[in-house]
Amino acid sequence: MHFEKHDLDMVHYNWSVAARIYEGPPSRxxxxxxxxxxxxxxxxxxxxxxxxxxxxxxxxxxxxLRCKLPLEARSEISVFxxxxxxxxxxxxTAPE
Numbered sequence: 459m460h461f462e463k464h465d466l467d468m469v470h471y472n473w474s475v476a477a478r479i480y481e482g483p484p485s486r487x488x489x490x491x492x493x494x495x496x497x498x499x500x501x502x503x504x505x506x507x508x509x510x511x512x513x514x515x516x517x518x519x520x521x522x523l524r525c526k527l528p529l530e531a532r533s534e535i536s537v538f539x540x541x542x543x544x545x546x547x548x549x550x551t552a553p554e
Contacts, residue, residue: 459505459512461498467517468524471497484534491523491537500538508545518548 463473471494480499490496501519505511511519522544523537531540 459509461501461505461516463494463498465513465516466494466498466520468520470524484538486533486535488532489534489537491527496534497523500534500541503538504541504545511545515545515548519545 472492473494531537
């Protein structure tokens, strides 16, 4: 599933940076959780590997990025790794 700006639940994002710079895999580029284009880039990169990422998990991920992202997760690579761990953990604790 590919997510767009209108799929996001939160409204705090800054959209001033051109989205086209966010292509390819996550890099060591500094991550800004207020940059909507960068958030979408990482979410869509994750979605390309996990087809189970749906709207509900997207909104959970937004909340986690906004409220729980550790300070030491500064690069896209480290944020992507953290996101993956959070979503895997949420799958294990979700009721069946």
